[in-house]
Amino acid sequence: MRAQDLLLVTLREPPAEAEIPSHQWLVRGGFIRRVASGVYAYMPLMWRVLRKVEAIIREEMDATGALELRLPTLQPAELWRRSGRWDTYTVGEGIMFNLTDRQGRELGLGPTHEEVITSLAADLIRSYRQLPVSLYQLQTKFRDEIRPRFGLMRSREFIMKDAYSFHGHGEDLRRYYGSMDQAYRRIFARCGLKVLAVQADSGAIGGGASQEFMAIADAGEDLVLSSGDGRYAANQERAQSLAPPSVPLRVAMDTRFATPGQASIEAVCAAHNLDPTQTVKVLLHRACFAKGPDQPVLTVLRGDQELNTVKLTNTLGPLLVERGTILALERLDVDTLQAHGLQLPVGFLGPDLPDDAIQGAPGLVGGFLRIMDATAADLAGFVCGANVPDQHRRVPGWSMLGLSFTKADVRAAQPGDRCCHDPGTVLTATRGIEVGHIFQLGRKYSSALEACFSNESGSMEPMWMGCYGIGVSRLAQAVVEQNHDRNGMIWPVSIAPFELVIIIANGEEQEQCRLAEQLYGELRAAGVDVLLDDRVERAGVKFKDGDLLGIPWRVVVGRNAARGQIELKTRSARDVLEMDASRLLRHLLPRLQRQRRGSLPEVEV
RNA sequence: CGGGGCGUAGCGCAGUUUGGUAGCGCGCUUGCUUUGGGAGCAAGAUGUCGCAGGUUCAAAUCCUGUCGCCCCGACCA
Numbered sequence: 001m002r003a004q005d006l007l008l009v010t011l012r013e014p015p016a017e018a019e020i021p022s023h024q025w026l027v028r029g030g031f032i033r034r035v036a037s038g039v040y041a042y043m044p045l046m047w048r049v050l051r052k053v054e055a056i057i058r059e060e061m062d063a064t065g066a067l068e069l070r071l072p073t074l075q076p077a078e079l080w081r082r083s084g085r086w087d088t089y090t091v092g093e094g095i096m097f098n099l100t101d102r103q104g105r106e107l108g109l110g111p112t113h114e115e116v117i118t119s120l121a122a123d124l125i126r127s128y129r130q131l132p133v134s135l136y137q138l139q140t141k142f143r144d145e146i147r148p149r150f151g152l153m154r155s156r157e158f159i160m161k162d163a164y165s166f167h168g169h170g171e172d173l174r175r176y177y178g179s180m181d182q183a184y185r186r187i188f189a190r191c192g193l194k195v196l197a198v199q200a201d202s203g204a205i206g207g208g209a210s211q212e213f214m215a216i217a218d219a220g221e222d223l224v225l226s227s228g229d230g231r232y233a234a235n236q237e238r239a240q241s242l243a244p245p246s247v248p249l250r251v252a253m254d255t256r257f258a259t260p261g262q263a264s265i266e267a268v269c270a271a272h273n274l275d276p277t278q279t280v281k282v283l284l285h286r287a288c289f290a291k292g293p294d295q296p297v298l299t300v301l302r303g304d305q306e307l308n309t310v311k312l313t314n315t316l317g318p319l320l321v322e323r324g325t326i327l328a329l330e331r332l333d334v335d336t337l338q339a340h341g342l343q344l345p346v347g348f349l350g351p352d353l354p355d356d357a358i359q360g361a362p363g364l365v366g367g368f369l370r371i372m373d374a375t376a377a378d379l380a381g382f383v384c385g386a387n388v389p390d391q392h393r394r395v396p397g398w399s400m401l402g403l404s405f406t407k408a409d410v411r412a413a414q415p416g417d418r419c420c421h422d423p424g425t426v427l428t429a430t431r432g433i434e435v436g437h438i439f440q441l442g443r444k445y446s447s448a449l450e451a452c453f454s455n456e457s458g459s460m461e462p463m464w465m466g467c468y469g470i471g472v473s474r475l476a477q478a479v480v481e482q483n484h485d486r487n488g489m490i491w492p493v494s495i496a497p498f499e500l501v502i503i504i505a506n507g508e509e510q511e512q513c514r515l516a517e518q519l520y521g522e523l524r525a526a527g528v529d530v531l532l533d534d535r536v537e538r539a540g541v542k543f544k545d546g547d548l549l550g551i552p553w554r555v556v557v558g559r560n561a562a563r564g565q566i567e568l569k570t571r572s573a574r575d576v577l578e579m580d581a582s583r584l585l586r587h588l589l590p591r592l593q594r595q596r597r598g599s600l601p602e603v604e605v
Numbered sequence: 606c607g608g609g610g611c612g613u614a615g616c617g618c619a620g621u622u623u624g625g626u627a628g629c630g631c632g633c634u635u636g637c638u639u640u641g642g643g644a645g646c647a648a649g650a651u652g653u654c655g656c657a658g659g660u661u662c663a664a665a666u667c668c669u670g671u672c673g674c675c676c677c678g679a680c681c682a
Contacts, residue, residue: 012616542643
């Protein structure tokens with residue numbers, strides 16, 4: 001490709017819309033252009049990168065025995081109602097773009113494809129003899145993100161690889177899940193991405209075991225907690241740890257004491273010489289369900305602990321199965337309570353807050369569902385609010401309150417906490433970008449959509465399913481986030497838009513042009529993905545653009561062209577190798593061959 | 606959805622407080638010079654000041670409404 005023909009438009013200044021380096025560089029380099037909030041055009045350079053990423057994914061997916069296909073983006077609501085996700089995805093999370101056609105039929109733009117693939121599998125798969133089957137596609141997905149951010153990192157239209165596998169028994173699902181785990185590690189390594197595999201929450205997809213692949217980056221939106229020994233890593237949404245021990249508090253008898261204006265744990269502790277671990281905190285939420293009334297929830301944690309709302313949500317679902325999926329969990333703080341016309345002594349609430357405290361609030365029916373975290377349950381004596389303004393209470397033990405709680409792990413693990421598998425090690429925090437997620441779905445969707453097969457003994461049973469996603473466009477940007485310097489991007493050879501750029505230092509020098517054209521032809525003939533910068537620009541501009549675009553190899557044909565001398569340089573290193581042009585291919589090709597495989601360990605033949 | 610901010614040339618921005626001929630830098634066009642790290646000089650082109658109403662002799666500027674975008678929070682595969 002010649003730079004003249006590339007419609008290369010680079011920007012000297014970062015656009016105002018871009019916050020993080022990868023977003024700035026991609027826009028400055030002319031790789032992407034914003035069309036609407038969270039909607040981007042992939043320009044020719046970006047498209048070359050994406051196609052290389054896709055090629056790597058195809059190779060590795062095919063190697064697991066998966067079959068590529070293409071499913072529709074436009075999907076009928078009826079299918080989503082059968083799995084019970086239409087409401088979750090449209091009304092609840094509101095993440096699915098949906099529309100009504102001219103005949104009044106409701107449709108959604110696919111944010112994911114479990115429903116479609118499962119109904120197809122139900123049609124096509126009849127017998128255990130046809131299993132296992134794994135299907136995948138590379139396709140545009142649509143999600144109406146509340147707040148699109150960071151270019152391709154969180155966009156409303158993006159490219160995703162999604163795969164779905166069907167199995168005759170759980171053991172085969174786990175086997176294939178393991179091989180997808182390995183395939184994913186190979187894909188990311190080949191793309192030059194440093195990832196951390198972590199235990200994850202399954203979220204709205206649901207199901208059993210799941211693992212996320214996090215590209216390590218400060219700009220990442222997820223917090224990963226991992227142990228120094230490499231044996232444990234989890235998304236904070238899901239992470240478990242040992243809370244610090246509490247400071248014992250001996251309470252002889254149930255007493256109230258005045259805490260004027262001390263509406264926070266810190267204030268109470270400071271004024272009465274208490275440790276936060278000697279207190280309990282009470283949080284109120286409203287849980288909204290697909291069916292039935294909203295549920296008031298009262299959660300009790302030890303005073304020094306924070307609530308993990310994902311864990312709380314996951315706890316509530318099974319407790320109230322009859323109300324269907326949880327659509328929202330809303331914190332009832334001072335402002336919200338006032339908006340509902342409730343006057344509660346916020347800051348002075350106790351675990352025994354009576355049910356009638358919230359009577360009269362619109363939409364809320366019945367008493368509290370009371371959830372208690374183990375950190376609170378383990379306390380013998382503790383201090384809590386007395387449900388009266390400016391008063392707290394010393395309680396000798398939980399039996400005093402005569403209440404029944406559902407016990408659950410709802411605390412947020414924190415960096416510095418001791419690990420469950422080895423209290424001698426502690427968790428450290430890393431930020432990550434979720435580039436892949438694999439799930440063992442089990443039979444959730446196959447049961448809902450009646451995707452059954454006849455097993456060896458002739459009886460019908462739902463198939464076991466797994467699903468496996470990679471954010472393709474996000475991955476490409478994550479590579480830039482991990483690989484850039486102050487001059488621009490630094491692409492790994494395996495997914496670079498071009499492997500090598502030839503810069504003609506002075507386009508008016510006949511010798512330079514002639515030698516550059518000759519090398520361009522030779523490199524192309526040798527199968528090298530080469531860009532010839534033949535633009536009528538000064539050398540400085542071409543050098544700057546070459547750095548900005550991050551093309552991994554650079555050949556400069558300049559003042560020594562008449563003597564047949566060129567310069568060879570890599571984007572990442574400073575040193576320049578001056579050599580005779582005739583030696584270029586012999587020097588370059590073996591190195592390129594190695595780099596095209598990405599950072600995979602060498603395989604001996 | 607709550608809070609904050611911004612919409613002026615392709616990009617980055619000033620001008621708005623205090624109403625009075627539409628500006629700057631980069632980019633673009635032409636010419637000459639220059640030619641190894643985003644060149645110099647000269648001449649030029651480019652705007653429905655987001656949109657719609659209103660106030661006024663006069664609106665980028667004041668008022669009302671509306672649309673879009675960004676940031677923080679909430680939320681989030």
